[in-house]
Amino acid sequence: RYWTMQDDAGPYIALVGLYLDPVSEVRKLEPPQIIDVAVVPEHRGNGYARQLLEVAEAIVWESGHRHLWLFTDGENQDLHVFYTHLGYRRAGELPGYWGPGSIKAFYVKESPIEA
Secondary structure, rough: OOOEOOOOOOOEEEEEEOOOOOOOOOOOOOOOOOEEEEEHHHOOOOOOOHHHOOOHHHHHHHOOOOOOEEEEEEHHHHHHHHHOOOOOOEEEEEEEOOOOOOOEEEEEEEEEOOO
């Protein structure tokens, strides 16, 4: 599922995608995860990604899941700061995922809702 934002003129300026298995058929193999986060460069820094992530997170927590995962460029310090600021913890990395010298980082956020 995707959530998007548009500016007053109509073009899309941000999106967040979420993979969530609502019937828990593959819950242990494919935990809920953010699959896309994108903001048009000239609209970055306005809180759009944060707002869309909060919508996706609420769906995950309300569905009873305890963790939300996301994968991103492990070499991008700005992304690290952004996700850490939102409460995600870097849980590991996969060196060479996109080719020699690259790093795919994975982050996890725990539900603030008591079980």
